[in-house]
Amino acid sequence: QKEVEQNSGPLSVPEGAIASLNCTYSDRVSQSFFWYRQYSGKSPELIMSIYSNGDKEDGRFTAQLNKASQYVSLLIRDSQPSDSATYLCAVWGYSGGGADGLTFGKGTHLIIQP
Amino acid sequence: KAGVTQTPRYLIKTRGQQVTLSCSPISGHRSVSWYQQTPGQGLQFLFEYFSETQRNKGNFPGRFSGRQFSNSRSEMNVSTLELGDSALYLCASSPRDSHSGTGELFFGEGSRLTVL
Numbered sequence: 001q002k003e004v005e006q007n008s009g010p011l012s013v014p015e016g017a018i019a020s021l022n023c024t025y026s027d028r029v030s031q032s033f034f035w036y037r038q039y040s041g042k043s044p045e046l047i048m049s050i051y052s053n054g055d056k057e058d059g060r061f062t063a064q065l066n067k068a069s070q071y072v073s074l075l076i077r078d079s080q081p082s083d084s085a086t087y088l089c090a091v092w093g094y095s096g097g098g099a100d101g102l103t104f105g106k107g108t109h110l111i112i113q114p
Numbered sequence: 115k116a117g118v119t120q121t122p123r124y125l126i127k128t129r130g131q132q133v134t135l136s137c138s139p140i141s142g143h144r145s146v147s148w149y150q151q152t153p154g155q156g157l158q159f160l161f162e163y164f165s166e167t168q169r170n171k172g173n174f175p176g177r178f179s180g181r182q183f184s185n186s187r188s189e190m191n192v193s194t195l196e197l198g199d200s201a202l203y204l205c206a207s208s209p210r211d212s213h214s215g216t217g218e219l220f221f222g223e224g225s226r227l228t229v230l
Contacts, residue, residue, distance in 0.1 A: 034217045043204060043221035044157070088157065092217045101147055101170045102217055106156035 002027040004091050006105035014113050019076040021108050023089030026070070030093035033065055033072045038086045038107065048074060079112045086110070116141065118222035120205050126228045132193040135225045139186050139207030145169075146188040147219060148180060151202040160203075163188055164211040192227075200229045 003026040013019040021035075032051050036044035050056045050063040050072070062075040072091075076083055086107040119138040127133050139146050148160040159172035163182035180190040186207075192199055203226075206219035 032217050043223055044219075045221070046218055049217060090217060101159035101162050101172060102219065103159065104149075104157035 002030065002091055002093070002103040004089055004103050004105035006087075006089050006108045008106060009109040010111050011108055012111045012113055013079050015079060015081060017079055019079045019083065019110055019112070021074040021076075021087050021089075021110065023072040023074075023105055024070055025072070025089075025091045025103075027091070027093055028067075028070065030070075030091045032092040033063070034090040034092070034102070035061075035063060035072075035074045036088040036090060036104070038088060040085070044088055076110075081112045081114050084110060084112045118205055118207050118220055120203075120222035120225050122225060123223065124226050124228075126230060127195050128230050129195055129197060131195050132191060133195060133227060134189055134191045135203055135205075135227075137188045137190075137205030137207075137222060139188070139205075140209075140220055143207035143209050143220070144186050145208040145211045146182055146186065147206045147208070148188070148190050149204045149206065150174075151204055151224070152200075157204070160190065162211070169211055195229045197229050200227060202226050 005024045035048040037047045038044040048063040050065045056063045060077045064073045086109050088107045089105040090102045092102050121136045145164045147162040149157045151157045161180050162170045166182045177193045182188045202224045204224045206221045
């Protein structure tokens with residue numbers, strides 16, 4: 001069974017700095033990786049996806065994937081108070097029974113201090 | 115375009131009862147997944163339906179079941195409720211099934227179930 005590990009935080013970052021969120025996963029056959037953001041009392045929303053090793057940038061967000069180390073990260077540049085939320089790492093892949101549903105980590109609570 | 119709609123939003127049940135939750139996906143989305151979210155366990159996958167067929171099932175007991183209708187609307191049922199079933203149940207729809215690996219899920223606001 002896949003496991004996705006994240007530091008629960010809270011991770012406190014001053015406004016304007018870079019927030020770095022990390023995630024490790026246990027299953028080497030995992031193929032697709034995602035970052036979801038969940039504001040308090042709201043449902044998760046997809047903010048980044050990454051499928052191959054390296055970096056993927058989208059605006060202030062950069063996702064990094066290292067399959068050899070089974071490691072995914074999310075960098076948020078120029079952090080804003082509106083970035084304060086819980087960030088969920090999610091992993092998808094095949095197992096013996098076929099394609100699985102997404103496996104989520106428990107999330108990292110990020111606080112951007114004005 | 116309307117988002118994913120879940121009903122009811124809140125409900126309270128007692129142990130031993132059963133509950134049915136409903137989900138209407140985004141128009142045109144044929145894949146519906148259900149997740150349970152609790153503070154201790156986070157988001158846990160329950161099952162996925164695509165074109166009325168269950169594609170995947172998570173590690174939950176048989177008391178948890180679901181189905182999908184021809185209009186892609188989905189329901190999940192929990193029988194013989196236990197205190198530990200208290201959670202936020204989230205439905206998510208996607209234009210593609212899980213085999214595509216895209217992982218792009220659009221979540222509803224959830225149904226918060228309290229079991230007393």
